[in-house]
Amino acid sequence: MTKQPTEKSRVLIVDDHPLFREGLQQMIDRDPSLVVCGEAADAVQAMEAINTLKPNLVLVDISLGNASGIDLIKNIKNQHDDLPVLVVSMHDESLYAERALRAGAMGYVMKHEPAKTVRGAIYKVLGGDIYLSERMASSMLVKFMKGKTDEPLSPLEILSDRELEVFRMLGQGKGTRQIAEEMNLTIATINSFRARIKDKLHLKSSTEVMLHAIQSFREGAEK
Structure with missing residues (x-):
């Protein structure tokens, strides 16, 4: 199990749905080792917030209104290579998880997962590990072992x-x-x-x- 940090880790939430940002903030702020340092509704706000707030972790949705979360992840990694990114999205992981990791994210968790799972994903990524659901991790492992599966997941x-x-x-x-x-x-x-x-x-x-x-x-x- 990943050891939890003793000091509060600063988390930036990037999502274009205010209600979801509020719920995610409440969940994170209940954790004694985490604190939400800021929020952003789009990619431009996200990059500005990263530069000014210096978060330890960025939570990113795949769809950000007029921008792509995948493109945002690439921009974050280009400018802040050591800043970990975790995708928290409603979009099916079988379609986006591998793309997110290729873009530079360190994990992918679905929005419908329970709070315990999301917190576990946050801690795993903060600890320097990659987080994927068991199903997605198994699918990707098969792809790597075979070089490529006979057919894509989608x-x-x-x-x-x-x-x-x-x-x-x-x-x-x-x-x-x-x-x-x-x-x-x-x-x-x-x-x-x-x-x-x-x-x-x-x-x-x-x-x-x-x-x-x-x-x-x-x-x-x-x-």
């Missing part, structure tokens, strides 16, 4: 991080123009992403891409 694994982000936003019912604005990209670039998604997933039309996106992320939210 067909969406073949999408790049940016393609998956566009696909997720399509699943939320967002249009091409809105996605382009939120990702700070051109409409032509988003259309290019959509075309690559259609080809990679062997779908016949843009409508099928949209329907498949809605279905995929509705199922992920219900797990």
Whole structure:
């Protein structure tokens, strides 16, 4: 079991849902060894808070309104390589956990897990270890042992991080123009992403891409 630190570890919460930030803060502040040093609703606020508040750990959600948590993790690791990041998200770990670790996160825990599990993940990452659920750790171990599994855990694994982000936003019912604005990209670039998604997933039309996106992320939210 990871030894808990004697001094309070400073935790920064990055999530675009105020109610969840409040609940997570209450849970963390009840722990005598942890304290929430700040909150951020988006990637820009997160980077500013990291620079000013100097947290020991950052908790990051995958979807941050107009930004990707995966991109934020990459930015954090580029500028603060020794700062540990733990993803706390509603999005299915089978789709995002490996991507988060490749981006530089040290763990992934689902939002629906009990408080005891989330605290355990926090302590494990603070102790320098990687946290994954037992199911996800086993799946990744199989992949490493075989080099690659015969089939990915999800067909969406073949999408790049940016393609998956566009696909997720399509699943939320967002249009091409809105996605382009939120990702700070051109409409032509988003259309290019959509075309690559259609080809990679062997779908016949843009409508099928949209329907498949809605279905995929509705199922992920219900797990």
